[in-house]
Each structure stands twice: as C-alpha cells, then as structure tokens.
Amino acid sequence: MDFERIPHAAPVPGETRQQAIADPGFGKIFTDHMVEVDYDEAKGGWHTARLRAREPIALDPAASVLHYAQEIFEGMKAYRHPDGSLALFRPEQNARRFNASADRMAMPHVPEEVFIDSIRQLLSVDADWMPPIEGGSLYLRPFMFASEAFLGVRPAKQYKFMVIASPVGGYFKAGAKALKIWVSRNYVRAAPGGTGAAKTGGNYASSLVPQMEGADQGCDQVIFLDAVEKKWIEELGGMNVFFVFDDGSVITPPLTGTILPGITRDSLIQLMREEGLQVREEPYNIDQWRIDATKGNLVETMACGTAAVVTPIGTVVGPDGEFRIGAGGMGQLTAKLREKLVGIQNGTVEDRHGWVMKL
Ligand SMILES: *Cc1c(COP(=O)(O)O)cnc(C)c1O
Numbered sequence: 194m195d196f197e198r199i200p201h202a203a204p205v206p207g208e209t210r211q212q213a214i215a216d217p218g219f220g221k222i223f224t225d226h227m228v229e230v231d232y233d234e235a236k237g238g239w240h241t242a243r244l245r246a247r248e249p250i251a252l253d254p255a256a257s258v259l260h261y262a263q264e265i266f267e268g269m270k271a272y273r274h275p276d277g278s279l280a281l282f283r284p285e286q287n288a289r290r291f292n293a294s295a296d297r298m299a300m301p302h303v304p305e306e307v308f309i310d311s312i313r314q315l316l317s318v319d320a321d322w323m324p325p326i327e328g329g330s331l332y333l334r335p336f337m338f339a340s341e342a343f344l345g346v347r348p349a350k351q352y353k354f355m356v357i358a359s360p361v362g363g364y365f366k367a368g369a370k371a372l373k374i375w376v377s378r379n380y381v382r383a384a385p386g387g388t389g390a391a392k393t394g395g396n397y398a399s400s401l402v403p404q405m406e407g408a409d410q411g412c413d414q415v416i417f418l419d420a421v422e423k424k425w426i427e428e429l430g431g432m433n434v435f436f437v438f439d440d441g442s443v444i445t446p447p448l449t450g451t452i453l454p455g456i457t458r459d460s461l462i463q464l465m466r467e468e469g470l471q472v473r474e475e476p477y478n479i480d481q482w483r484i485d486a487t488k489g490n491l492v493e494t495m496a497c498g499t500a501a502v503v504t505p506i507g508t509v510v511g512p513d514g515e516f517r518i519g520a521g522g523m524g525q526l527t528a529k530l531r532e533k534l535v536g537i538q539n540g541t542v543e544d545r546h547g548w549v550m551k552l
Contacts (some may be wrong), residue, residue: 194230194242194307196314201225201246207321214324217360219500220332223247224319224358228311231340232301234350239307244314247357253342257349263339264394265294268499270330271316271358271552273323274540279316279552282499282538284309286456290392291335297391299348300337308335309550311356316552324360328535332361332500364501371507371522372496374429375407375415376479378512382427382451384420389427389451396453400430410510414496419451424478427451429496433458434506436477437493437526438485447474457497461530463546470526482509483516493524503531 204225205213213222227247232239258264267287272280288308295302312333323331335356339349380403383389388396400415407415416434419425427446428434433455436444443465448454465472485491486509494506507521518524536542537549 199245224322228356230354232352255342258338266336281550294391371505373508375412376511377403381420382417432496432498442471495527
C-alpha cells in the first residue's frame with residue numbers, strides 16, 4: 194500500500210521531548226505521529242493509508258467497537274542498537290499473531306507487509322522519541338477496531354488499523370523487582386472455546402476487577418487458573434509464566450487455547466533448550482506450586498512478556514496462604530535469561546536466531 198505522508202504541523206519542541214523521554218514511565222507519553230489505515234468491504238478491503246499527526250479521531254457513537262468490542266492489538270518494541278540503527282524483535286510473529294487474533298474476532302487480516310510497513314513509516318518520522326536511557330525503548334501499539342456505525346450484531350464491514358508509539362522505560366516502577374502475585378479464585382481470564390488466545394481488549398477489561406482485588410491484598414499482579422477445574426495455572430493478565438526446578442527442568446503451561454501465545458514465551462523456550470534445560474509444556478497446578486516452593490525443589494518462577502521482558506515472581510498469595518519462591522527475589526536463571534534476551538533485543542548479544550529485524 195502507498196502511504197500518504199502528512200507531517201505534523203506543530204510537533205513537540207525538541208527540548209520538551211528530551212525532557213519527556215528522560216523519564217518516560219510506561220505508556221504515558223506518545224510520539225508526534227500515528228498510522229491510520231482504513232478498511233471498507235464495499236471498497237474492496239484496505240484502501241487508504243496515512244502517516245499523520247497523532248490526534249483524537251472522530252468515531253460515530255454507533256461504531257460497533259464501542260458496543261460489541263470487536264478490537265485486537267499487539268504490543269512490541271523498537272530498540273536502539275549500539276551502531277545507532279533501530280531494530281525490531283521478531284515483528285513477523287506479531288503480524289502473524291495479529292491475524293490469528295483477527296480470525297477469532299471475525300475481523301479482516303492486515304497483510305503482514307502492511308503491518309510491518311506501518312511500523313517502518315511511523316519510526317521513519319518519530320525515531321527521535323527513543324528514550325536515551327538504559328532499558329529504554331519505543332513501545333509500539335498496532336491495533337484494529339470495528340468503525341462501522343451499525344448496532345446489529347454481526348461482523349462489521351468497516352475497520353481501522355492504527356499504530357501509535359510510546360517511549361517507555363521499565364514496565365514496573367521498581368525495575369526487575371520480584372512480583373507479589375495474587376491467585377484469582379473468584380474470577381477466570383479465559384475459558385475453553387473463549388478468546389483467551391486472542392490479543393483482544395475484552396480479555397483485559399475482564400481482568401481489571403481481579404487485578405483490583407489483588408491490589409487490595411498488596412499484590413502487583415494476578416495469576417489466573419483454568420476455568421474448568423480451577424487448579425491449573427494459566428498465566429498473568431498480560432504475561433506468561435515459567436516454573437524452574439532444582440534439577441534443571443522447567444515447566445510452562447501448554448497453549449491449549451486459553452493462554453496467549455507469547456513471543457517472549459516462545460523465545461525463552463528456545464533459549465532455555467539451547468542451554469540444555471529440559472522445558473516441558475505441560476499443566477502445573479496451584480497446590481503443587483505451593484508444595485514444590487515450600488519443599489524447595491521449585492527454585493524460581495518467572496513472568497514474561499514484551500513490556501516487562503522477564504520478571505521474577507517472588508511471593509504468591511494463594512487460597513491456602515502466602516508462600517515464597519526461592520529467596521523471594523531475582524533467581525539465577527531469571528537474571529541470566531533476562532540479560533540474554535535484553536542483550537539480543539538491544540544488539541549487544543549476538544542474534545543467532547534471525548530474530549532481530551534492523552530497520
Ligand atoms: C501480550 C500478552 C502476553 C505476552 O506476549 P508477548 O508476545 O511475549 O509480549 C502474555 N499474555 C497475555 C494475556 C498477553 O496479552
């Protein structure tokens with residue numbers, strides 16, 4: 194697709210931008226531009242692509258996304274390499290997952306090259322927003338929603354695909370501090386046959402009440418159990434999990450449709466197997482977690498995702514009380530994998546997998 198490029202008439206002044214990106218936090222500030230691509234079934238599909246000033250968009254109050262939540266998104270990052278170039282990490286995986294999410298939500302595919310080109314377009318004008326700080330990156334948020342004004346219940350015929358970018362530091366304020374996790378008993382995140390494997394806003398909306406419940410108990414994040422037996426550990430609201438044992442084996446819950454197939458998860462599985470660790474994708478239950486952690490043969494538990502990379506889980510507040518993982522802080526393997534993955538992404542560790550796409 195050809196992009197119409199309409200530069201921002203009044204971008205944020207350089208000095209203001211420098212101040213903002215010195216301590217960006219997460220998802221609070223945004224770059225000057227955005228990408229907007231329109232889909233209309235009557236016009237043969239995707240038809241108009243623009244790179245333009247980031248600003249509020251006009252939406253009909255009957256737009257179906259506002260009523261029936263036909264919406265999907267991705268989360269990825271652009272990194273600055275030591276040679277000054279920009280790089281993406283496995284962006285084709287995000288493009289593919291985006292279309293898998295689209296399938297589940299009865300939405301049209303965004304061609305992979307349009308997805309990647311949209312990101313290139315945005316970065317071509319907003320690269321100066323990269324935070325010049327350790328661990329800093331440009332968080333990219335591609336998303337698509339039903340824009341058709343129609344209140345009948347059926348897949349919409351009009352959509353918008355957009356990309357915005359947000360300079361970010363670490364996801365958690367305290368950096369890689371170990372998380373305190375609340376085990377949700379009253380709420381589930383996803384059920385078999387539901388939308389758990391799609392990156393769709395509704396999954397996040399339904400995770401907010403359990404997240405608040407956890408926060409009331411002094412926890413940072415919530416871990417969800419399966420919807421049927423209420424004992425198999427699935428994932429956090431936005432991160433996958435790995436359990437590390439003292440015999441060098443590792444367990445992560447299998448992708449059976451209720452878990453989001455994380456790209457960080459997939460990358461870590463590969464890195465661990467190359468290290469000679471035995472990684473099993475199999476169910477692991479909440480009682481066993483407590484027993485193994487208490488006995489000491491479970492030595493680490495890590496949460497992983499693009500935003501927070503790899504983060505240790507230090508304490509679990511479960512139905513049978515609280516228990517600690519290892520010494521309650523950052524474990525050895527967690528630290529090692531975090532360093533390796535961050536190194537590959539930032540271009541300081543050799544990329545032997547062809548994961549890095551230089552722009
Ligand atoms: C995005 C997401 C993840 C992590 O996926 P990555 O590709 O590693 O960023 C995990 N769980 C949920 C529910 C998510 O939405």
